[in-house]
């Protein structure tokens with residue numbers, strides 16, 4: 001393609017909210033066969049809300065929220081926002097936290113009045129806390145089966161309850177997945193969330209292939225695994241934890257409202273926070289450089 005054609009192509013992208021960083025991106029977008037997409041904040045809005053409090057036997061829901069929100073004040077994760085918002089709505093006073101720590105893909109921890117508190121994925125709590133009573137485990141699974149993300153709070157190694165959080169799909173996601181498939185591009189969802197929640201969200205989005213419980217450092221590995229087949233692999237994400245996978249992919253897309261780290265790592269920025277922008281980039285590349293298949 002001539003430089004003029006490429007300039008026209010990238011200019012048209014920009015007018016449609018699809019910022020293409022350089023001309024080589026178009027070449028790879030044209031050849032993309034599979035798109036890996038992050039779940040939270042990419043397929044979903046990333047503005048989750050607390051839907052249920054599941055205190056363990058003898059525990060109090062308000063205290064669960066107070067301790068969880070106190071820990072989450074130190075986190076920038078979308079789930080943290082849901083929990084601190086809930087505490088604010090209920091006008092709950094938050095205790096002070098010492099020794100705060102973030103474990104990407106797992107959760108957060110800290111000490112409140114000298115007691116160790118750990119808040120995060122049920123999988124992680126399964127490693128660091130005592131086993132759950134079966135009745136509580138069943139309630140967790142039921143919430144996950146509805147597509148909710150469930151995080152648990154352990155105090156001194158015993159789980160004192162769970163908080164269920166719902167994050168809706170972006171309205172555009174279902175259509176984006178359908179259109180990508182129609183354009184010959186397979187879609188694979190990658191998420192750090194557990195497999196029950198992942199199954200529900202994937203099915204709502206019309207996605208049949210996904211990998212769940214993927215730790216942040218392993219998202220890039222998942223992309224590399226997809227590349228092993230020899231295919232040209234795209235990746236779309238929004239979070240700091242997606243940056244290594246965006247860098248690994250042959251062509252990468254960041255949700256415009258995502259973290260700065262993701263936006264800087266990506267070849268294409270989707271300014272309208274709409275995954276259909278991936279298709280816009282592919283169509284532009286095909287129009288500018290010609291079809292491959």
Ligand code: ADP
Nearest residue numbers: 040075077105106107119120121151191192193
């Ligand atoms: P995703 O890939 O879906 O964007 P992450 O990799 O960021 O998700 O997180 C994976 C899981 O780790 C979350 O579903 C949650 O259970 C747990 N987690 C991570 N950070 C936090 C946090 N700040 N508070 C509570 N749970 C967290």
Ligand code: MG
Nearest residue numbers: 038040041239
């Ligand atoms: Mg995300």
